[in-house]
Amino acid sequence: MTFSYVVEQTINGVTLGGLYALVALGYTLVYGILLMINFAHSELFMMGGYVGLGVLKVLADPAVADKAGMGFLKPIQAFFMSGGVGFVALMVATFLVSAVVVGFLGVIIERFAYRPLRHAPRLAPLISAIGVSIFLQNAVLLWISSKQLPYSRADGVQFVTATTAFSVAGVDVSTMQVFIIVTSLVLLALLDTFVSKTRTGRAMRATSQDAEAAGLMGVDINRVIALAFFIGPALGAVAGVFNGMYYGSVKFNMGFIPGIKSFTAAVIGGIGNLRGAMLGGFMLGIIESLAAGFISNAYRDVIAFIVLILVLVFRPGGLLGEAVAEKV
Amino acid sequence: MAETTTTAAQSGMKPGRRPGTKKAALYAGIALLILLVPIYFQAAPGLGFLVRIFVIVGIWVLLALGLNIVVGYAGLLDLGYIAFYAMGAYAGVLIGQATSGVLGGATYWVMLIPGALAGAITGIALGFPVLRLRGDYLAIVTLGFGEIVRIALNNDFLGLSNGATGLPRGSEVMVQPGMIDWLSSNVHFMTPFGGEFVFTSNVFWYFVVVLLCLIAIVVINRLDDSRLGRAWVAMRENEVAAAACGINITTQKLWAFSLGALSGGVAGVTFAYVQQFISPESFTFMESVFVVCIVVLGGMGSIPGVIVGALLIKGIPDLIQGLAVAGVFKVSGDVNSMITGYRFLVFGLLMVVMMAVRPQGIIPSARRARELRPEDERILEEEDQQMWDVEHRDPGPVDHP
Amino acid sequence: MTRNRRRFFALVAVVAMLSMVVTGCSAKTEQSTGGEGGKQPVTVVIGVGAPLTDGAVALGKGMSRGTKLAVSQANESQELKDLGLTIEVVEGDDKGDPTTGGNVATQFTSNQKLLGVMGHLNSGVTRVAVKIYNQGNVVQVSPANTAVDLTKMGMKNYFRVCTTDDVQGPTAADYAYKVFGAKRAYVVDDSTVYGVGLAAEWAKQFAADGGTVAGTEKTGDKDTDFKALVSKIKAANVDIVYYGGMYNTVALLSKQLKETGVKAPVMSGDGCYDPEYIKLAGATNAEGDFCSSIGYPVDKxxxxxxxxxxxxxxxxxxxxxxxDAYSYDAAQAIINAIVKVAKEMGTDKLASVDGKKAIIAAVAASNFEGVTGNVSFDEKGDTTNKVVSIYVVKDGAWVPAE
Structure with missing residues (x-):
């Protein structure tokens, strides 16, 4: 095995890790504030992929504009397909629409499925979340498609070329990989700044430490929770769109495995801790990729979970989590 | 209203009290119902499939009763419970195939022992390192463990599990309990329900599963009032306080974990022999989720709740499709595929609504119902009332620390 | 008696009463449609057991369409009209899961009018279902089970119109080595019964021919991320990649391989002989990929x-x-058997135990020209039509390879 192979697998891992980190943040934000596992988060990731595909099809798939009554799309598509500025605008539109739509979906879910349960026993929101998850999957299955949809135009052309961007010393790095790694790092940095520097961010941190006390200090708890339920799914949606572009398809049950992995990543980093989720995401991605590359592709998930168990046995609070004292 | 309900249920649960005539009549009624259900469905035209659904539901009741010990009594969220079920099933088949030459028709009955042991031992092996973890960390670790087991089985770990192809291998067959042949050829009679009753293998498994569930229910009922059961309650309420009262938390958790796993192992062996085939796809994470849903939806810590939960989650979806497939309802193809398609959508929605309306489950256990809505003044009062009730009416052994 | 328990038993009682009402209804319809004598119009049912909401849904729905086409054509034929016979199709969704498949099988056998089952897609499902059909004397004809073991279980009611992995895998391997000229191969499977069997048979034959298997790997059957595997295959520097799996995974592997610059084509089995494959992989990526499928090419x-x-x-x-075409042939085999038995024994005897046994015997004696070639079965229930054709993607479509 050559050195370039190791680097290549590591880059695969960092890309995967970026996706995990984006999704893991959604779990960790919600857990930090509400102490609940938002089981439906993986489905929001999936929805992100679908909404993104829809936007791309409307803005840049000639087959859609050719349909009867859709002719007005032609000039719009001409702009978005013109490359350069058009391409950047297409990407911004896709990610923005997907993030906003799914973000609001997250807020709606919180409002109707979780808020009534805020004082219920701890398992009740978990079951509710599983219910939401089953509902969303089947809604997509019934109303969109039960098939695995290709993430490309109807004529098979990709929206973003996924070919090699550059090669250094035999290591090929694809456009998508650069795109994913850079975007996820930027988003993570933005979120980190938002939470640590702004007033709203402070309110979020306060709520996560002690919701009741924060409420007494004048923080609007409902607003903070709603915000967490907007940001998390919005980031998940970005990851969903990337996932579709990078791997090439969307399916109604695609969220499940990345969901479990991202949750694992959040736990490895210390659940409730934002930087922990990012660290855990990248760590898990790299470990998985190297495990698949050097040990066995079949056992990559096993190795990921063994790492999880080891981390928790030796550091029960996760890598960056504080050892929480039992509340008496 | 509700006060009397829970109080009465509490006292109703207490074993060892002299059963009144009403109670005797109730038990006789249950026994009659259990006996009549398979006869009716087996004989009625087009409904034979329901007996199998009952068998599958029964296996899930057994599973859920086991998880109920872990989640409902001890308060540990286990999202990888299906791993114990898988261990029981694989142990039962592997050892069974090796020994069936000697054991013959008794193979299944004997295999219950290694199956139960396989479950319990796995439970202890996993529980030992991870039980000191807090709630949700425990949940994710058990989830990971469940996946590890499934992937290992899927990849033919140590050459034992035969990978995705499943067991038994190739042309091998699993020896069925000897009674089935005898019963199906000798027990058949005309019924007033419109058909002949034949004691098929489904009917046989129905009774086996009912028997296993009854045993589990009795054991759990006894446990609930034992020293162990009370320690679990104390631990679930407040670990620190329980430890301060001299309860060894780790030991108690390990007991809960391994007893739950044991029940899962028994269910696994039974499942394997009912289906006569096992493969890793029956032991996915979704199955673990289903067991948790059964327990929580039915009512944590409540035995009737678990039964209703299993019926709802594992019975109803198959029942709805089944009535159409078995030709009981004449429906057009479109309606049929609509039913098939929409049942899970509705099911997901129901779970959300159910939790919003009744988070304590359909039939909450008396004890849990009190803790679940602590902000509810009415229930707080009831709790006081109940404490008074218990102290004044129950002379039985109560652990006073 | 406590309130909770009372409620619980009230619920049970309601369920019991409902089911009795239901059976009452069914008994009534039974009388009105059944009736005396063979002259009365008779409706019988063929079941389709396939994954319709989970698993390989595209294939399952296709199986259902193939069956419906065969049945609707039969219903319009003069032969059935003369007999006063109408055939209905009832779908049973097995979700590709053995336990659900077992339930579906029990439901089918409970259906008094059901005479045969066209299905299932997954070999694991058949393992459970076939025993249940066997007890109910219901004939099962599968269009898609390729696991070799299935016909070794000694089930007299089981038939399949597709060839098995041990025919399909080696034929494809021979083509790869001898015709395509591949010397080094990478073999992947999707950890399912289907994929593992096919990949193992392929690798065995490829090595026997003199080729080198540079490496083997496993994936999950729902995976979409093959990047790490792609890097591995790229480093192995092979001429061809064989992937035993269904179109949904194989297509994505092909796409991700080609995008990384790997030139070697991907080869796989009949589960990829589907236009969805090309859609998913993208026409340019799929160009030059191979698959094997049973029977002669449709155009011939x-x-x-x-x-x-x-x-x-x-x-x-x-x-x-x-x-779809196999499902059409499988359904045709059942329909022919039903017609034959209806003529010999009368339509009123079809649903009796003897009638069902006669149908099984009639399917076993099948011999007709189907869409995929000649349909007839050997004594184990395997098809005698062991023709495997190789297809290649050319200009965005599967075409027969030379």
């Missing part, structure tokens, strides 16, 4: 042309999926 058989035309008319806009 006159019956297949008719099938294509009838299919397009019955289901406009639907593409023919991998097993």
């Amino acid at each position: 058989l006159p019956k297949a042309q008719e099938f294509k035309a009838a299919y397009a008319e019955e289901f406009p806009g639907e593409a023919i999926a991998a097993y």
